Each structure stands twice: as C-alpha cells, then as structure tokens.
Amino acid sequence: MGFFASFMEFADSPFRLDFSRLLDVLADALSTQVSHSKQHIPIEVGDLYFYTAIFDIPDHPDPEWGDIGFIRHGSEARTRFAGAAIDAGFNPDGIFRVPLRGWMVEKLREHRYQEKMVDTSLVARLVEQAIADPSRLHVLISGDVDMLPAISTVVPDYTKTVVLDTTHPAQYEPESAQSSFRLSQFKFNYEPIYLERHVDRLVEGTYIYRCSNPRCQHIFTRPSPVPAYSNPICKPCYLAKGSR
Numbered sequence: 001m002g003f004f005a006s007f008m009e010f011a012d013s014p015f016r017l018d019f020s021r022l023l024d025v026l027a028d029a030l031s032t033q034v035s036h037s038k039q040h041i042p043i044e045v046g047d048l049y050f051y052t053a054i055f056d057i058p059d060h061p062d063p064e065w066g067d068i069g070f071i072r073h074g075s076e077a078r079t080r081f082a083g084a085a086i087d088a089g090f091n092p093d094g095i096f097r098v099p100l101r102g103w104m105v106e107k108l109r110e111h112r113y114q115e116k117m118v119d120t121s122l123v124a125r126l127v128e129q130a131i132a133d134p135s136r137l138h139v140l141i142s143g144d145v146d147m148l149p150a151i152s153t154v155v156p157d158y159t160k161t162v163v164l165d166t167t168h169p170a171q172y173e174p175e176s177a178q179s180s181f182r183l184s185q186f187k188f189n190y191e192p193i194y195l196e197r198h199v200d201r202l203v204e205g206t207y208i209y210r211c212s213n214p215r216c217q218h219i220f221t222r223p224s225p226v227p228a229y230s231n232p233i234c235k236p237c238y239l240a241k242g243s244r
C-alpha cells in the first residue's frame with residue numbers, strides 16, 4: 001500500500017485502507033459495468049481471500065545483518081494491514097509467515113527479494129474458484145500483474161470472469177510502458193478497476209477531504225469536520241501559504 005501514500009497529505013504516513021469501503025467501491029464499479037452490458041447479474045460479495053507474506057523476525061537477529069529496522073517496520077505495517085482484512089471478513093489462509101534469513105536481508109536491502117509463494121498459491125486459488133463456479137466473477141486486487149500469464153495458461157477462458165483491480169500502469173515509472181503493454185495483452189470482458197480513482201472513498205477515517213489546491217489534491221482525514229464555509233486544505237499547502 002506504499003503506492004497509496006503518494007496520494008496522501010504526508011507521503012510517509014501510512015495509508016489506512018478501509019476494507020469494507022473497498023468492497024463497496026468494487027460493488028459499485030462492477031454494478032455500473034454489468035448494467036452497461038445489459039446482463040442483469042446481482043452483485044454480492046462472495047468468498048474473500050487475502051494473500052500476503054509477512055516476515056517472522058527472530059527475537060535476537062544476527063548482529064551481522066546490520067540495521068533491519070526497515071524490515072521490522074514493513075512487517076508490522078503488513079501485519080496491521082492483514083489484520084484489517086481479516087476483520088473485514090477475508091479468509092487468512094493465504095497469509096504466509098516467512099522466517100527471516102540472512103540472505104533475504106541482503107536481497108531486501110537491494111530491493112531484489114521476490115516472494116513466490118504468495119503468487120503461486122493465489123493463482124492456484126483463483127484457478128480453483130474459476131473452475132468451481134464459472135458463472136461467478138472473480139475480482140483480483142493486486143499491485144502487479146505478473147501472475148496473469150500463469151492463470152491464462154491454466155484457465156484460457158479466465159479473462160471472462162476475472163475482473164482486475166489494480167493501480168493504473170501509468171503510475172509506475174519507469175516500467176510503465178512495459179506494464180501498460182502487458183495489461184493490454186489480456187482481453188478482459190470487464191474493464192479493470194483502477195484503485196487510484198477511488199482513493200478518497202477507500203481511506204479509513206471519519207472526515208475525508210481532498211485538498212482544494214488544484215495542484216495538490218491530496219487526500220487527508222480529520223477527526224472533526226472542516227467548517228463548511230472554508231475550503232479544505234491540507235497541512236503542507238496551509239503551511240506553504242502562510243510562509244509566502
């Protein structure tokens with residue numbers, strides 16, 4: 001969810017995704033598409049599965065690993081994120097605990113660590129579901145589309161029932177051209193649902209605003225409402241205004 005942080009008031013503050021709002025957003029987006037296609041399929045939430053890997057960090061890590069604060073921080077954030085998904089009714093069978101090892105620390109530091117178990121088991125689950133009930137739609141929420149070729153190999157017709165929910169590839173630099181190309185290779189029956197268009201509906205919080213500075217438009221939340229007579233403005237913009 002690091003991606004969403006870039007839409008927020010403070011890019012380094014955690015984006016708290018509200019999973020029940022996410023399900024509402026998906027249901028709305030699907031209902032619109034289904035009604036356009038004039039097929040009257042009722043949209044209701046089916047089985048929910050959550051897939052991720054979380055590092056188990058030893059109580060006394062090898063001092064030779066150096067500062068692993070960034071790994072600890074990431075694991076804690078992911079644990080909270082997975083917990084929120086479970087609270088919203090997602091099945092936790094796809095949450096893997098991975099014991100942290102020295103060689104992983106090196107790769108993580110160089111951004112070269114790849115977790116394969118999650119992709120593989122997610123593909124297996126999706127294939128199982130697609131075969132068990134071909135009339136259902138299967139929404140795949142994922143930041144990358146690496147597993148799509150594997151699914152299309154096993155279930156060639158899968159693009160008929162799978163709805164991809166992702167961030168638009170144009171957001172990714174510098175591989176955006178490549179990702180756009182890869183996405184265009186799949187002939188989906190349903191348009192992918194792009195999450196960044198719904199950020200203001202996905203964030204956890206009571207009073208959610210979009211900064212009224214047209215060059216900013218970042219999302220922020222407040223514990224109490226911004227008075228109706230004033231334009232909502234995020235703190236960085238407010239401070240920048242004051243310093244001019």
Ligand SMILES: [Zn+2]
Pocket residue numbers: 211212213216217218233234235236237238
């Ligand atoms: Zn702003």
